[in-house]
Amino acid sequence: xxxxxxxxxxxxxxxxxxxxxxxxxxxxxxxxxxxxxxxxxxxxxxxxxxxxxxxxxxxxxxxxxxxxxxxxxxxxxxxxxxxxxxxxxxxxxxxxxxxxxxxxxxxxxxxxxxxxxxxxxxxxxxxxxxxxxxxxxxxxxxxxxxxxxxxxxxxxxxxxxxxxxxxxxxxxxxxxxxxxxxxxxxxxxxxxxxxxxxxxxxxxxxxxxxxxxxxxxxxxxxxxxxxxxxxxxxxxxxxxxxxxxxxxxxxxxxxxxxxxxxxxxxxxxxxxxxxxxxxxxxxxxxxxxxxxxxxxxxxxxxxxxxxxxxxxxxxxxxxxxxxxxxxxxxxxxxxxxxxxxxxxxxxxxxxxxxxxxxxxxxxxxxxxxxxxxxxxxxxxxxx
Amino acid sequence: xxxxxxxxxxxxxxxxxxxxxxxxxxxxxxxxxxxxxxxxxxxxxxxxxxxxxxxxxxxxxxxxxxxxxxxxxxxxxxxxxxxxxxxxxxxxxxxxxxxxxxxxxxxxxxxxxxxxxxxxxxxxxxxxxxxxxxxxxxxxxxxxxxxxxxxxxxxxxxxxxxxxxxxxxxxxxxxxxxxxxxxxxxxxxxxxxxxxxxxxxxxxxxxxxxxxxxxxxxxxxxxxxxxxxxxxxxxxxxxxxxxxxxxxxxxxxxxxxxxxxxxxxxxxxxxxxxxxxxxxxxxxxxxxxxxxxxxxxxxxxxxxxxxxxxxxxxxxxxxxxxxxxxxxxxxxxxxxxxxxxxxxxxxxxxxxxxxxxxxxxxxxxxxxxxxxxxxxxxxxxxxxxxxxxxxxxxxxxxxxxxxxxxxxxxxxxxxxxxxxxxx
Numbered sequence: 136x137x138x139x140x141x142x143x144x145x146x147x148x149x150x151x152x153x154x155x156x157x158x159x160x161x162x163x164x165x166x167x168x169x170x171x172x173x174x175x176x177x178x179x180x181x182x183x184x185x186x187x188x189x190x191x192x193x194x195x196x197x198x199x200x201x202x203x204x205x206x207x208x209x210x211x212x213x214x215x216x217x218x219x220x221x222x223x224x225x226x227x228x229x230x231x232x233x234x235x236x237x238x239x240x241x242x243x244x245x246x247x248x249x250x251x252x253x254x255x256x257x258x259x260x261x262x263x264x265x266x267x268x269x270x271x272x273x274x275x276x277x278x279x280x281x282x283x284x285x286x287x288x289x290x291x292x293x294x295x296x297x298x299x300x301x302x303x304x305x306x307x308x309x310x311x312x313x314x315x316x317x318x319x320x321x322x323x324x325x326x327x328x329x330x331x332x333x334x335x336x337x338x339x340x341x342x343x344x345x346x347x348x349x350x351x352x353x354x355x356x357x358x359x360x361x362x363x364x365x366x367x368x369x370x371x372x373x374x375x376x377x378x379x380x381x382x383x384x385x386x387x388x389x390x391x392x393x394x395x396x397x398x399x400x401x402x403x404x405x406x407x408x409x410x411x412x413x414x415x416x417x418x419x420x421x422x423x424x425x426x427x428x429x430x431x432x433x434x435x436x437x438x439x440x441x442x443x444x445x446x447x448x449x450x451x452x453x454x455x456x457x458x459x460x461x462x463x464x465x466x467x468x469x470x471x472x473x474x475x476x477x478x479x480x481x482x483x484x485x486x487x488x489x490x491x492x493x494x495x496x497x498x499x500x501x502x503x504x505x506x507x508x509x510x511x512x513x514x515x516x517x518x
Numbered sequence: 519x520x521x522x523x524x525x526x527x528x529x530x531x532x533x534x535x536x537x538x539x540x541x542x543x544x545x546x547x548x549x550x551x552x553x554x555x556x557x558x559x560x561x562x563x564x565x566x567x568x569x570x571x572x573x574x575x576x577x578x579x580x581x582x583x584x585x586x587x588x589x590x591x592x593x594x595x596x597x598x599x600x601x602x603x604x605x606x607x608x609x610x611x612x613x614x615x616x617x618x619x620x621x622x623x624x625x626x627x628x629x630x631x632x633x634x635x636x637x638x639x640x641x642x643x644x645x646x647x648x649x650x651x652x653x654x655x656x657x658x659x660x661x662x663x664x665x666x667x668x669x670x671x672x673x674x675x676x677x678x679x680x681x682x683x684x685x686x687x688x689x690x691x692x693x694x695x696x697x698x699x700x701x702x703x704x705x706x707x708x709x710x711x712x713x714x715x716x717x718x719x720x721x722x723x724x725x726x727x728x729x730x731x732x733x734x735x736x737x738x739x740x741x742x743x744x745x746x747x748x749x750x751x752x753x754x755x756x757x758x759x760x761x762x763x764x765x766x767x768x769x770x771x772x773x774x775x776x777x778x779x780x781x782x783x784x785x786x787x788x789x790x791x792x793x794x795x796x797x798x799x800x801x802x803x804x805x806x807x808x809x810x811x812x813x814x815x816x817x818x819x820x821x822x823x824x825x826x827x828x829x830x831x832x833x834x835x836x837x838x839x840x841x842x843x844x845x846x847x848x849x850x851x852x853x854x855x856x857x858x859x860x861x862x863x864x865x866x867x868x869x870x871x872x873x874x875x876x877x878x879x880x881x882x883x884x885x886x887x888x889x890x891x892x893x894x895x896x897x898x899x900x901x902x903x904x905x906x907x908x909x910x911x912x913x914x915x916x917x918x919x920x921x922x923x924x925x926x927x928x929x930x931x932x933x934x935x936x937x938x939x940x941x
Contacts, residue, residue, distance in 0.1 A: 146767035149760075153771055160798040167797050238607045239600035240614045254923035255916045256878040258892055263916065266899065267909035456783035463885055474789050484793040492782045492790070499781035 164485060179481045180205070186476050188467040190383045201477055208472035209494065215389050215468065216455040222394035223454060227401025227447075234406045245402070253399040258460055260396055265388035265464045272384075275366060276374040284363050290375070292382040293364040304355040305348060312347040316340045385466035389458065397454045401447055408443030409435075441513050448506050452499055459495070469494060535583050536594055542580030546573035547615065554619050574612060581608040640904055652907040653914050656898050660914070663734015663889050669726065673737050676717040680710045680744070707748040714741060730808040734889035736918065739880045742812055742890070747873050749816040754823025759853065761824065762831055772824070779821035784879055787818045792886040811883050815876070822872050830865035831857065870930030874923055881919075891915050 168175060180202040187197055188207065192214060195207045233245035252260070270289065273279075278286040286293040299305065316339075323334040351357045364379030412435060420434040421427075461468035462475060474491045478484060550573050553559050559569060581602050588595065601611040632647025635654060643649035653660075662670050683706060687698055718741075719728060733741070760772030779787075791814035792807065799805060834857060842852040881892040889897060895911045898904060 142765060146765045149765075149768050149771055163800050164797050166801060167799075170801065236607075237600075237603055238611060240611050241607075244614055250924060250927075251920070254878075254920045254927060256881045256892075256919050256923075258881040258884070259912060259916050259919060262892065262895070263909075263912040267912050270908065459783040459785045460882070462785060470783075470785055470789070474786060478789075478793065484797055488786065488790050488794045492786050495783055495786060496778065496781040500777070503777075503781075 173482060175485065177486060179483055179486070182481075184477065184480075186480065188472060189465075190386065190467055201481070204477060205469075205473050205490070208467060208469045211466070211472075212455075212458055212461070212468040212470075215386065215393065215458045215461060215466070216451075218386075218390045219393035219397065219454050219458065220451050222390065223397040223401055223450070224447075226394060226398035228405055230398060230402035231405025231409070234402060235409055249399040249402055252395050257392060257396050257457055258463060260392040261388055261460055261464055264391050265384065269384045269388055274374065275376055284361070286364060286376060288376075289384070290381070291384050292387055293376040293379050294382065295361040295363045296378065296380045298360045298362055300358040301351075301356050305351045305357045308348045308351040308355065312343050315347075316343055319343075383466070385461070385464050388464060389461050389466055393454055393457060397450055397457075400450045400453070404443050404446040404450065407446075408439040408441075411442045412438050437513075444513075445506060445510060448502060452502050455498060455502075456495060535586060536591065539580045539583035539585075542576045542583065544580075546577035546580065546612075547619070549573045549576075550616050550619050554623050573616070577612045578605075578608060581612070648910050648913075649907055650910065652898075652904055652910050656894075656904070656911075659735060659898065660891055660894050661735045662737050663894060664732040665728060665734065665737075666726075666732070669728065672717050672725065676713050677737070677740065679713050679717075683709060683713075703752055707745075710744070710748070730806050733808065734891075735894050736891050738883075738888065738890040739877070742808075742815065742880050742883060743873070743877045745812050746815045746819055746876055749812075750819040750823050750876075751869070753816065753820035755827055755858070757820060757824035758827035758831060761828055776821045776824050779818050780825070784815070784818055784882055785885055787814050788882060788886045790814065807886070808888065811886060811888060815879070815883075819872065819876055822875070823869065826865050826868035826872055827861065829868060830861035830863075833864055834861055867930045867934035870926065870933060874926050874930065877926070878919070878923060891918070 181200050183197070184199055184201045184204040185197045186204075188195055188204070188211075190211065191207050192210045193207050195203060199207075230245045230248055233241050234249070236242045236245070272287055272289045275286070275288045275290055278288045280286055284295050319334075319339060320336060323336055326332050326334065352359075362378045364376035364381075366374055367377045368374055416434055416438065417430060420430040425433065458468060459470040462471040465471060469491060474487055478487045481487070549560055564572065582605070584594065585598055585602050585604075585608070602608050628647045630647075632645040633650055634643045634645050634647070635650040636642055637651050638655055640649075640652070642651050658667065658670065662673055665673060687701060690698055690701075716722060717725070718733070719730070757772050757776060760768045761776060763769050763772070788811060791810040795810050795814070796805070838856060838860065839852070842856040847856070881890060883890055884893040884896065887893075892915065895908075895915055898911060899908050
């Protein structure tokens with residue numbers, strides 16, 4: 136009896152405390168909103184947004200609703216995160232491996248790269264790229280082409296646009312190729328376990344991946360054309376490139392800063408993962424008679440990935456959250472468009488900040504859940 | 519030992535190899551050096567494509583000739599072992615050396631030789647290099663924000679006092695040691711707050727009132743990160759204990775709190791503190807923007823702090839808990855006297871890392887209109903008298919932050935090593 140009370144009282148007090156805090160805040164919010172004549176509700180999402188966005192992936196103009204603005208802005212956030220994750224992974228793996236190089240110069244260059252980019256606040260890096268480095272680029276009329284068809288100018292990076300016909304058929308072929316590769320891989324694994332035969336999986340997968348989508352061009356009537364940006368004079372001193380796709384400098388600065396900054400953390404994860412495998416594993420595998428390729432594929436990588444992936448996903452999550460710094464250089468991401476412009480226009484502080492936070496929270500929780508599932512799957516099953 | 523490979527040119531006499539190889543290597547490096555520093559191409563008599571790649575090729579061959587298993591010459595062996603183990607490594611080595619040589623003259627001339635530091639106006643900057651005059655003129659603004667110039671001594675002395683008080687713990691007598699935690703967790707924050715409030719804010723003791731809107735620059739970075747650290751630590755400790763508690767309500771509330779704050783970006787938290795938080799306060803209650811921001815960052819960092827401390831709690835062997843319980847200690851007694859002292863010692867590096875992240879996060883308060891160093895830079899950048907010096911400003915700020923953060927990360931690394939050996 137005494138024990139039960141001992142357990143219940145602290146819990147009750149905690150719950151009471153939380154309820155009290157929430158109640159206090161809700162009461163105040165109620166009073167404040169009544170005084171200012173604001174009402175709580177999400178009806179505003181259907182209203183006309185009437186502001187413009189500089190850069191969108193989907194069609195959007197001022198006549199669309201706030202809800203659509205939210206979706207478009209969320210996509211912009213996801214675009215930055217996606218690009219950042221790809222680049223930071225590539226860079227991070229290279230730097231992480233370089234940190235373990237036997238070459239003194241490479242090892243130390245990589246170490247200084249990590250120390251340098253890790254110890255400068257991300258916001259300053261974004262500002263540096265956006266306000267200092269990218270402002271030094273040439274004007275559109277003075278830009279030299281890169282790779283012949285792309286132009287890096289102060290107004291952004293102009294790249295050729297892809298114009299597809301029957302894109303859906305191409306996509307179906309691609310999906311079919313991926314699915315068949317998965318099937319062949321499972322079949323090959325079974326075959327190896329049963330009969331010890333090995334199929335040249337890499338070549339087969341590559342062949343399927345090239346042939347199936349390639350067929351769609353020949354048979355399915357898919358065509359791909361490139362629209363190359365062309366310089367056009369608007370006024371005597373004002374030039375612009377027409378056609379193609381413009382990647383705005385905000386996006387470039389953001390992706391650059393995010394991937395450079397996060398790559399240092401990814402590099403540390405990769406290094407820790409590779410160092411975490413004892414030398415004996417490699418030697419044991421070699422003494423069993425595996426080839427160096429097989430050692431890497433069957434012994435080292437599965438174990439290293441087990442160490443590398445969880446902290447790296449954490450870094451991806453950080454990158455996604457850090458992409459909200461876009462607001463500081465006016466890249467139209469979720470925070471700038473929704474928690475900035477939309478909030479100013481509607482004055483619905485609680486709803487809008489709440490939605491924004493919930494969005495990020497659900498992205499985080501979704502990735503965390505995925506991570507937990509993955510961890511369970513790869514965890515060493517001890518008996 | 520390594521097997522003999524065809525790319526390794528063998529010779530009976532290592533000295534011949536060494537002289538030949540070093541000569542080729544020296545020529546290639548000399549060529550790049552001359553080209554980078556004096557802009558004259560000594561190989562210009564060759565076709566342009568060839569003269570670009572010749573140093574690389576020469577250096578590559580030179581390194582190839584030098585490479586040998588064992589020469590008996592200490593310096594050569596060291597070189598071979600460290601930068602010249604195979605063709606690929608040799609190539610990378612050369613590329614890195616050449617890149618360093620190429621990058622040195624332009625950066626040196628921009629930062630030092632062509633740079634200006636004299637004068638007080640933009641017109642003094644005539645060179646093609648950096649304009650450090652800009653930094654010199656704005657230096658006080660970058661450090662103290664819009665704080666009145668003749669009152670800067672107040673910020674300085676407040677910082678000195680607070681730092682000095684932080685070291686008081688070192689001089690505690692042996693019989694006072696048990697109050698150390700009490701001092702750092704409760705008394706020190708209160709004293710520090712009072713010092714900063716009365717000295718920097720002013721308003722009493724004959725000091726002029728300076729509103730928080732005028733605070734700024736690097737000193738604001740320190741103030742914000744200092745307060746956030748000392749407040750988020752106790753809160754994080756409570757949350758960590760809550761998460762490890764066996765009372766479901768306490769545990770779920772702690773988990774909910776931690777996961778919530780860890781799931782949202784700091785920038786939205788700051789937005790919340792500036793636009794949403796005032797709605798949650800009683801009508802006639804006014805809270806300063808700086809205070810709101812500090813509360814928001816504290817709540818945010820406490821979640822990260824809690825996770826770090828939880829790591830320390832989990833790392834303790836079960837036996838510690840069992841032993842404490844078998845002595846008849848209750849929950850609080852066990853934690854205060856047995857568990858926490860050991861766990862906190864374990865997490866010092868983790869806490870240092872959290873603090874590092876906190877310092878790197880503080881420039882973000884710029885987005886809610888507090889002019890700390892990033893904010894002052896933005897202000898200076900748009901000043902019509904000083905347009906066009908964004909680069910210098912950001913490089914200056916980056917150097918300052920880099921020094922602070924690098925020193926802290928090295929310190930935390932040292933701490934980590936120190937405690938690693940003790941266990």
